[in-house]
Amino acid sequence: MIVNSGSAKWEGGLKDGKGALSTRSGVLSNQPYGFNTRFEGLPGTNPEELIGAAHAACFSMALSALLQEEGITNVRIETSSEIGLAKEGDGFAIKTAHLNTTISGVGDKAVIEECARKAEKGCPVSKLLNAEVTMDVTVV
The missing domain is CATH 3.30.300.20 (K homology (KH) domain)
Structure with missing residues (x-):
């Protein structure tokens, strides 16, 4: 079986918190994400x-x-x-x-x-x- 991974860190509450996500390959490294990028359409990933x-x-x-x-x-x-x-x-x-x-x-x-x-x-x-x-x- 081939296994790959991603990871995420989150600090704070849902709306005021901030997160960062990374991939095993390093293509994404501590890429920021949050409520505003997911639900409000602001720039950033989700x-x-x-x-x-x-x-x-x-x-x-x-x-x-x-x-x-x-x-x-x-x-x-x-x-x-x-x-x-x-x-x-x-x-x-x-x-x-x-x-x-x-x-x-x-x-x-x-x-x-x-x-x-x-x-x-x-x-x-x-x-x-x-x-x-x-x-x-x-x-x-």
Whole structure:
């Protein structure tokens, strides 16, 4: 099993507190985050943004593997993932993850779209999310 990790520190209350998050690789090192970056749209990162980036990356890699298996060449994939956080009971829950992907490659467009649909449900991050995962596909 491959294991990677991230970590976070938090000091203070929910609204007045501040946190910092890091990744094992060091790509993120003590990156600040807080209530204002998560719920008020101020500059900075937040967990949903990071999940979206991870989801887009995971999906794109899974799709590239499927396209390669189908003999699709000269592949280019650009993907974003919008993570929807909504109020649930006394707290919040991630309820949606919407992939938006544009794919180009040499091969049958129907096969490319079929591979995208498989990757949408089959990438490890999609499997991890306890949310409705949807997708818009553009094949160029």
